[in-house]
Amino acid sequence: MSNANIGDIQSSVGDLIKSLNKNGNTVVCDAKCQESGNKTKYYGEYLNSKTNLLNASDRLKKAEQKYYTKTNQTQYYNSLIYDRAIKHITKKMSIIESAFNDNILKLINVVNTVSSQNIYRTNLEDVVNTYKFKKAHLEEKVDKTNNTRKINNRLAYFYSEKDESWALWMNHYLWYIYIICIIAIVLKVLLKGNIRNFKQYPFIILLACSSYIIHYTHSIILNTLQHYKLDASYVVFITSFIIITFLYNKIYKFSFE
Helix, strand or coil, rough: CCCCHHHHHHHHHHHHHHHHHHHCCCCCHHHHHHHHHHHHHHHHHHHHHHHHHHHHHHHCCCCCCCCHCCCCCHHHHHHHHHHHHHHHHHHHHHHHHHHHHHHHHHHHHHHHHHHHHHHHHHHHHHHHHHHHHHHHCCCCHHHHHHHHHHHHHHHHHHHHHHHHHHHHHHHHHHHHHHHHHHHHHHHHHHHHHHCHHHHHHHHHHHHHHHHHHHHHHHHHHHHHHHHCCCCCCHHHHHHHHHHEEEEEEEHHHHHHH
């Protein structure tokens, strides 16, 4: 191989090495790198647009003021600002007035509700007090009734014991007197020959049953009066005496007249 060809080859190799070295120093941006770059770019545009929007009102006002003042329309500009302020204030006052009226109506409804509830509470307290009074009065009547019933039971027991004692005394002592009287009456009827007078028999039978009749009549009247008074025994005695006297009188007249 000639020296000229060797030189060309070496020159080509050298150029290739330089090209590789140059490419090695260059940063390669792949798809991920490009996506990150786009994100940063678009986020910057979003922030700029947002800032422009937030400042648009102030920028518009400044541009408007600059326009009217630089074109000798300051008086008109002042009048325009005044009208805008009046409209803005009127709108806000209308909103505040509407809200105030609504709140006033709500407050009136609340006051009316509270007032009606207060009246209801007062009426309820009156009803409760009335029922408390009635309950106390009823309890007092129940106590009196219970006390009266206990007294009546004691009196009934007392009169019953007394009546039984009286009946025992009658049966043990007066019974013999009754027997003697009945025997004497029967002998008198036999001696006078009135044994065939059957009209006298009811009176004799009545005398034989007198103790039982008195006891039965006394018990019936005593239970009817129910011992409402401590002196009921006197009333019982008088009533029993009147009934028995009437009964004996009628039978006696029937037998001997």
